[in-house]
Amino acid sequence: METTATILHADLDAFYASVEQLLDPSLRGKPIAVGGGVVLAASYEARAFGVRGGMPGRTARELCPQLIFVGGNFSHYQRLGDAAIKVLDDFTPLVERISIDEAFADVAGCTHLFGSPQEIATTIRRRVRAELGLPISIGVARTKHLAKIASQVAKPDGLVVVDPGSELAFLHDLPVGLMWGVGPATRARLAEIGVETIGQLARTHSGALTRLLGPAAGEKLSALSWNRDPRKLEAKRRAHSAGAQSALGRKPAVADVIAPTLLHLADRVASRLRAKARPGRTVTVRVRFADLTAVTRSITLDQPISATMMLAEIAGDLVRGVLADHRQEKTISLLAISVSHLEESFELQLELPLGLADEKRRPGTRKGLARFGADRAIDRIRERFGKQAVGYGTVALEAARLVPDKFRELAEKEL
DNA sequence: TCTGGGGTCCTAGGACCC
DNA sequence: TCTGGGGTCCTAGGACCC
Numbered sequence: 001m002e003t004t005a006t007i008l009h010a011d012l013d014a015f016y017a018s019v020e021q022l023l024d025p026s027l028r029g030k031p032i033a034v035g036g037g038v039v040l041a042a043s044y045e046a047r048a049f050g051v052r053g054g055m056p057g058r059t060a061r062e063l064c065p066q067l068i069f070v071g072g073n074f075s076h077y078q079r080l081g082d083a084a085i086k087v088l089d090d091f092t093p094l095v096e097r098i099s100i101d102e103a104f105a106d107v108a109g110c111t112h113l114f115g116s117p118q119e120i121a122t123t124i125r126r127r128v129r130a131e132l133g134l135p136i137s138i139g140v141a142r143t144k145h146l147a148k149i150a151s152q153v154a155k156p157d158g159l160v161v162v163d164p165g166s167e168l169a170f171l172h173d174l175p176v177g178l179m180w181g182v183g184p185a186t187r188a189r190l191a192e193i194g195v196e197t198i199g200q201l202a203r204t205h206s207g208a209l210t211r212l213l214g215p216a217a218g219e220k221l222s223a224l225s226w227n228r229d230p231r232k233l234e235a236k237r238r239a240h241s242a243g244a245q246s247a248l249g250r251k252p253a254v255a256d257v258i259a260p261t262l263l264h265l266a267d268r269v270a271s272r273l274r275a276k277a278r279p280g281r282t283v284t285v286r287v288r289f290a291d292l293t294a295v296t297r298s299i300t301l302d303q304p305i306s307a308t309m310m311l312a313e314i315a316g317d318l319v320r321g322v323l324a325d326h327r328q329e330k331t332i333s334l335l336a337i338s339v340s341h342l343e344e345s346f347e348l349q350l351e352l353p354l355g356l357a358d359e360k361r362r363p364g365t366r367k368g369l370a371r372f373g374a375d376r377a378i379d380r381i382r383e384r385f386g387k388q389a390v391g392y393g394t395v396a397l398e399a400a401r402l403v404p405d406k407f408r409e410l411a412e413k414e415l
Numbered sequence: 416t417c418t419g420g421g422g423t424c425c426t427a428g429g430a431c432c433c
Numbered sequence: 434t435c436t437g438g439g440g441t442c443c444t445a446g447g448a449c450c451c
Contacts, residue, residue, distance in 0.1 A: 054418070056419095215426095216424095
């Protein structure tokens with residue numbers, strides 16, 4: 001058995017809010033929220049009032065009347081997030097980035113150069129503070145799961161090292177909600193059988209867990225509660241899907257609403273697929289109704305696609321199918337498009353004519369080729385003049401958008 | 416004017432093939 | 434001819450994470 005804890009989980013604290021406080025010193029020590037209509041991130045001072053990410057701005061203001069809303073310096077978020085990850089890269093190539101502000105690193109191979117994992121973590125925290133001006137918390141443990149929990153416990157602005165001898169003692173007093181994969185639904189189910197700590201979970205008979213959560217989840221949680229985490233650090237993971245969604249408030253389920261929204265979403269998704277040369281075969285749409293219940297429809301094509309109009313048309317067919325099955329629903333609150341089954345490389349799968357019938361399962365038609373040219377023209381204009389230079393979005397759509405496109409881009413995973 | 420937007424993974428049933 | 438089992442893919446839904 002591995003006897004040293006060499007996996008680091010590094011997590012920037014209240015990232016967007018910390019960046020705003022860094023850029024504008026007058027905001028330091030104050031409750032602030034990034035966003036407006038919806039809270040995208042909240043400072044620790046705001047969290048003390050119960051303000052959370054994803055919360056409607058109005059609710060946040062009720063909880064904390066002195067809350068300061070700030071605009072969002074999106075380009076700085078990207079720059080500083082990248083710079084923090086780069087500090088990890090200086091120690092080891094084994095870095096798995098999870099999101100803009102979070103990454104795992106395995107320092108097993110570089111302790112002879114830089115000292116113990118604890119020393120490395122301390123240096124990383126000091127450098128991120130000194131060079132970028134941002135607080136970052138780090139957990140160090142033998143497994144990814146435990147390192148992640150340790151960094152959560154370390155927050156804000158702390159370091160927690162769990163050495164192998166004290167793993168279960170550390171883990172078993174903590175609430176199950178800290179475990180990876182335990183959200184509100186699972187936590188409630190576990191509470192029904194009196195399980196609230198990870199220790200209680202560990203002592204629960206596996207048969208009971210399986211009955212409660214199913215075989216896979218039961219087995220997984222049982223293993224994690226004993227710190228058996230099989231997951232390896234994966235330095236370069238590629239995305240398996242790409243999607244976009246748009247909350248609509250409450251809109252009538254009519255073509256005048258649906259068609260332009262789908263075109264905009266298809267444009268966002270398809271242009272990303274083209275940019276990374278990764279067309280995909282499966283198109284999924286999601287329609288959420290007024291009561292927030294949602295329905296999905298998908299179709300898997302014979303050939304991968306990345307053309308905007310083709311994607312928009314297929315999505316339109318799927319949405320019409322949903323609405324035909326739910327005729328009583330007159331109002332929709334969200335539309336989404338996602339493409340999965342992404343190809344590894346565009347080079348192998350150019351969308352060229354195959355001489356096949358012009359039907360949706362075989363998108364490689366002459367019509368498709370003509371549109372491919374139109375897409376390329378748009379892509380090139382955007383390369384030169386920026387994303388806003390040309391597109392399918394209408395003015396009305398722009399105004400209605402709750403979350404700015406710049407913010408959406410931060411959440412996009414590398415394809 | 417009652418909840419964003421980007422993803423991942425798992426489950427379960429059915430179709431289809433061998 | 435009837436029956437069964439295993440593997441794989443597709444579809445729909447759900448839970449979860451940042």
